[in-house]
Amino acid sequence: MRVAFNLIESARWTGGYNYLINLFRAIRNYEADHISPILFCGKDADECDVRAFLEAGDIEVVRSSVFDAHKKTSNILHAYLFGVDSHALQVFRRHQVDVVFENATFYGRRFPIPTIAWLPDFQHRHLRHQFGLRAYWQREFGYRAQVASGRVIMLSSEDARKDCERFYRRAKGRTAVVQFAAFISSDLIDAFPEKVVQEYGLPSQFFYLPNQFWKHKNHLVVIEALGLLKRLGVDVVVAVTGNPLDPRHPEYIGQLHARIESLGLRHNFRVMGLVPRRHVIALMQTCTALINPSFCEGWSSTVEEARILGVPMLLSDIAVHREQMENGATYFKADDVEGLAAKMRDIASAVSLISSTRKPDASSYERVRRFARDFSVVVDQAIAGPLLKDVA
Numbered sequence: 001m002r003v004a005f006n007l008i009e010s011a012r013w014t015g016g017y018n019y020l021i022n023l024f025r026a027i028r029n030y031e032a033d034h035i036s037p038i039l040f041c042g043k044d045a046d047e048c049d050v051r052a053f054l055e056a057g058d059i060e061v062v063r064s065s066v067f068d069a070h071k072k073t074s075n076i077l078h079a080y081l082f083g084v085d086s087h088a089l090q091v092f093r094r095h096q097v098d099v100v101f102e103n104a105t106f107y108g109r110r111f112p113i114p115t116i117a118w119l120p121d122f123q124h125r126h127l128r129h130q131f132g133l134r135a136y137w138q139r140e141f142g143y144r145a146q147v148a149s150g151r152v153i154m155l156s157s158e159d160a161r162k163d164c165e166r167f168y169r170r171a172k173g174r175t176a177v178v179q180f181a182a183f184i185s186s187d188l189i190d191a192f193p194e195k196v197v198q199e200y201g202l203p204s205q206f207f208y209l210p211n212q213f214w215k216h217k218n219h220l221v222v223i224e225a226l227g228l229l230k231r232l233g234v235d236v237v238v239a240v241t242g243n244p245l246d247p248r249h250p251e252y253i254g255q256l257h258a259r260i261e262s263l264g265l266r267h268n269f270r271v272m273g274l275v276p277r278r279h280v281i282a283l284m285q286t287c288t289a290l291i292n293p294s295f296c297e298g299w300s301s302t303v304e305e306a307r308i309l310g311v312p313m314l315l316s317d318i319a320v321h322r323e324q325m326e327n328g329a330t331y332f333k334a335d336d337v338e339g340l341a342a343k344m345r346d347i348a349s350a351v352s353l354i355s356s357t358r359k360p361d362a363s364s365y366e367r368v369r370r371f372a373r374d375f376s377v378v379v380d381q382a383i384a385g386p387l388l389k390d391v392a
Contacts, residue, residue, distance in 0.1 A: 001034060001379055004097040004113075006067060006105060007041035010049050014212050014243050014274075015301050016103070016120065017049065018182075021056050022301070025183045026372035028057030034376050036060070038095060042068035064091050072105065079108035080145070089113070099382050102151065106142055109149040114382040117151035119143060121298035122163040123216050130215050135248050147171045152382045154178055154375075156299035159319040176378045179324075181371035182304040184281060184360050193282035200272060200279075205348060206237040207314070208287035210280055210302045211294065213253050214246045218293040218316065218334055223256065225341040227263035234345050238291065239283060241272045281305070285358045288351050289314050291344075292321070295334050299324060308364040314343055 005024075008016040027035050038060045039053050045063065053059050066075070066087045079085040085107045092100060092113055100107065103118045124131050124139045131139070147153065147168040153175045155161045165172045190196060197204070211217040222238055229236050244253045260269050275283075284290065284305060289312040292303055297320045304324070306313055313329040315321040321329065330347070332340045 001383070002036050002038055002096055002098045003379060004038050004040055004092055004095075004100045006101070006103065007039055007045055007049060007053075008103065009046060009069075010052075011046065011243065011245070012247070013104075018301050019180060021052060022180065022183050022368075023371070023375060024053060024056045024059060026181065026368045027375070029183075030369045030372035031376045032058075035379060038062060038097065040064065040067055040091065042066075042071075044068045044070075060095075062091065062095055066091050076106050076142075079106050079111070082108070083110035084108035085111065099379050102146065104142075106145050109145065111149070114385075115149075115151050116154050116378055116382050117146035117149075118154045119146070119160070119164060120156060121160060121296055122167060123296040125163065125167055126296050127216050131248065143168065147174075150174070152176060152378060154378055156180055157320045157323055159323050160298050176374075176381060178374040178378060179367075179371065180299045180301060180304055181364070181367035182301060182308055183368050184305060184308055184364075188278050188281045189359055190278065190282045190285065193285040196279050196282035197286050200239065200270070202239055202270065203237050205288045205351060206239050206270075207289055207291050207344065207348075208283050208311075209238055209240045209291045209293070210242055210283070211240075211292060212242040212246075213244045213256070215249045215252050216295045217242075218295050219256055220259065221293050221334060221337055221340060222291060223259055223263065223265060223269055224337040225344060226265050226268045228337060228341040229345060230263070230265065230268065232341075232345075234348075235268070236344055236348055237268055237270060239270050239272060239287070241275045241280060241283070243274055244271075281309075284309050284311050287311065289330075289347050292316060293332075293334060293340070294318070297321065303329075308360045309358040310361060311358065312347065314340070314347065 005020060008020055010017040024037050027037055040062045041050060043063050043065050050061060075085050088107055097113060100113050100115045102115050124136050147170050153164060153171050155164055155175055155177050158177055161175050161177050164175055209222060226236060246252045260266060290306040291314045292300055293316045315329045315331055316334040317331040330343055332343055
């Protein structure tokens with residue numbers, strides 16, 4: 001089955017980019033006999049992004065100006081007005097595509113190729129105040145159009161499925177949950193990860209927050225918790241990596257830096273920006289604990305990677321984190337500065353030595369196998385047609 005995917009650029013959405021790479025690896029390892037992924041991208045696509053997919057396996061890449069970034073809005077408008085993105089359809093047919101994976105775009109209500117619509121999360125519904133009028137309706141119209149067009153709706157968690165079927169009742173009976181599973185190859189496991197820690201000038205004990213700097217990721221609660229700990233005389237360091245760009249709130253990173261300066265936390269809240277993936281894994285191998293303070297998630301890829309390596313976790317108490325980790329993490333309310341500070345202090349004082357021998361646990365391979373299998377089932381659903389029962 002030839003399945004078309006549109007490139008998710010790492011500079012715009014690191015989590016989505018990593019999601020696709022991990023999905024391609026899972027397919028290569030466990031469903032290659034059934035699914036042949038084809039990556040479609042514009043001629044303006046970043047070469048490093050495309051190369052990473054080629055390294056993920058035997059991937060066919062199709063470059064076409066149809067998918068150039070500056071044409072995306074006009075292509076979607078064409079699909080809304082005429083019922084089909086005829087330009088994309090021509091390219092897909094030329095390459096004998098059987099199924100299309102539709103993410104953050106819309107190919108039209110009359111698009112004739114079976115289509116899977118991936119809705120990563122519903123943050124625009126839960127965090128309405130973080131969306132301007134245009135951003136809110138752009139996402140909402142897109143979701144409504146995908147649901148109304150009879151797509152199979154793919155979601156990343158049961159929590160997201162509940163949201164989808166509550167917000168868009170017509171989706172009921174056409175939803176499928178495919179839980180993301182990360183793949184950490186042996187070449188990414190550093191035998192001496194302490195060298196990476198030293199390279200960044202970090203202390204031997206530090207918390208790690210590897211989230212893109214989007215407002216809903218809630219970095220501010222960690223900054224405020226560090227400020228409280230500093231006033232109490234407790235010296236804690238948080239290493240923070242991730243893309244500093246929030247397209248909806250470009251001023252957000254500046255506001256965070258201003259708060260860091262006002263609280264005198266430059267030493268404690270270490271903003272490191274984008275770092276190589278090998279370094280991300282090395283920091284997970286050596287950190288005291290991983291923190292994810294997010295207000296909303298579809299299924300956290302960083303939590304999944306930390307689970308593989310056996311990293312202790314301090315997570316915001318949201319339903320999807322509970323679904324993902326159950327009792328395998330420590331939880332705090334996303335807006336509870338005092339509660340987070342207390343738990344950071346307790347974890348830091350209880351840890352005397354961090355093992356740098358953290359490696360993927362054996363059960364992670366079974367989760368990757370299930371990830372590939374569940375996606376394969378959704379592909380079959382899309383081929384069979386829209387009137388389907390839930391698969392999970």
